[in-house]
Amino acid sequence: MAELNTGGNEGKGGKKVRSKKQNAGVDLTAMVDLAFLLITFFMLTTSLSKPQSMDLTMPDKLEEPDPTKIQDAKASKTMTILIGKDRKLKYYMGLLKEPYQGVGPTDTPYGKEGIRQVILQKMANLRAAGHEGKDGIVVLIKATEDATYTDMIDILDEMAITGVEIYALQDMTEDEKAVMQ
Amino acid sequence: MAKMKKSSTRIDMTAMCDVSFLLLTFFVLTSTAKTPEVYPVDLPASTKETKIPSDDILSITVGQENVFIGLAGREDRIDVLNRMGQEYNIEFTKEEQNTFAGMENFGVDIREMKSLLAKPSSERMKKELHKGIPYKDSLNNQLSSWVQKARESSWQRKESFLKVAIKGDANEQYGTIKEIMDILQKQRQNRFYLVTGLRSDDF
Numbered sequence: 001m002a003e004l005n006t007g008g009n010e011g012k013g014g015k016k017v018r019s020k021k022q023n024a025g026v027d028l029t030a031m032v033d034l035a036f037l038l039i040t041f042f043m044l045t046t047s048l049s050k051p052q053s054m055d056l057t058m059p060d061k062l063e064e065p066d067p068t069k070i071q072d073a074k075a076s077k078t079m080t081i082l083i084g085k086d087r088k089l090k091y092y093m094g095l096l097k098e099p100y101q102g103v104g105p106t107d108t109p110y111g112k113e114g115i116r117q118v119i120l121q122k123m124a125n126l127r128a129a130g131h132e133g134k135d136g137i138v139v140l141i142k143a144t145e146d147a148t149y150t151d152m153i154d155i156l157d158e159m160a161i162t163g164v165e166i167y168a169l170q171d172m173t174e175d176e177k178a179v180m181q
Numbered sequence: 182m183a184k185m186k187k188s189s190t191r192i193d194m195t196a197m198c199d200v201s202f203l204l205l206t207f208f209v210l211t212s213t214a215k216t217p218e219v220y221p222v223d224l225p226a227s228t229k230e231t232k233i234p235s236d237d238i239l240s241i242t243v244g245q246e247n248v249f250i251g252l253a254g255r256e257d258r259i260d261v262l263n264r265m266g267q268e269y270n271i272e273f274t275k276e277e278q279n280t281f282a283g284m285e286n287f288g289v290d291i292r293e294m295k296s297l298l299a300k301p302s303s304e305r306m307k308k309e310l311h312k313g314i315p316y317k318d319s320l321n322n323q324l325s326s327w328v329q330k331a332r333e334s335s336w337q338r339k340e341s342f343l344k345v346a347i348k349g350d351a352n353e354q355y356g357t358i359k360e361i362m363d364i365l366q367k368q369r370q371n372r373f374y375l376v377t378g379l380r381s382d383d384f
């Protein structure tokens with residue numbers, strides 16, 4: 001390991017006065033150690049300090065919607081995800097009153113095995129019927145007031161992961177609130 | 182007796198030292214110092230990796246129903262503060278403006294801003310002083326004013342659109358976030374950056 005004594009100290013009672021061979025090289029080990037430590041620190045902090053973000057564009061609320069531009073989305077294409085308290089999650093297709101194929105709001109867990117499979121399944125079904133991309137699934141995300149921000153981000157993240165092109169955050173209707181109770 | 186060759190075990194580290202210090206200098210200079218935040222929040226994680234732009238950005242930190250604002254750029258901060266001062270009939274002196282320019286984020290009522298700026302720098306960022314910007318009362322919606330002034334400022338001075346980042350605490354209720362979004366949408370600020378942390382790939 002690093003030696004502290006460089007330079008000869010050996011000739012204590014030296015008889016011969018030798019011209020001391022001065023070691024010109026300084027031990028740089030410690031310095032290099034320190035430098036690398038600091039480099040590592042700065043490298044890690046610089047790359048981590050810039051936070052990630054999610055881009056979210058909401059529809060303009062002030063502008064009156066142009067009636068000619070409103071499209072009727074098919075019940076088979078429209079999926080509504082309801083986010084409730086304590087990580088409760090439900091989804092249904094079509095309208096709440098008359099859901100597509102008669103399947104009402106269904107519970108599903110978050111994540112890979114839960115909602116993602118559901119979305120991917122519906123997308124695959126629609127793809128088989130020739131509806132893809134912007135013509136494909138439309139997801140409406142509605143959260144109750146007491147849902148957490150994390151839940152909302154998780155669902156928005158699922159949109160990014162599954163590649164749903166059309167999705168929107170909307171206010172929950174009273175009927176839907178009752179369902180989430 | 183054959184003399185053992187004493188080969189030096191040492192390596193010349195000069196070059197290594199040079200390189201490492203060069204790198205060190207580079208990282209020190211490129212990294213931006215992390216400024217203290219009035220209200221540090223736990224960010225929710227996501228897999229999206231859009232980086233936040235660093236210019237013309239207003240960040241709104243939301244935690245426990247309190248709102249804190251952060252503005253980018255010293256010049257922008259001074260300009261926005263003066264615009265706010267005009268709206269609320271408060272005149273800020275040159276020193277106060279300079280002090281404000283050094284504050285990355287804050288959460289005080291504009292009427293208490295003067296007394297905050299008069300405090301020594303060690304006390305200025307104390308949590309107790311920042312109680313959040315009023316936004317719930319529609320007659321005294323200072324959050325809305327700050328956003329509006331910041332947008333005016335960046336448009337009139339630089340002709341660029343202000344970007345709004347929302348930094349919500351992971352455990353914040355969605356209702357609060359929605360309230361903030363509604364305030365922004367009333368001004369037709371329909372686009373936000375939701376600041377998130379990084380999630381591992383196998384999510």
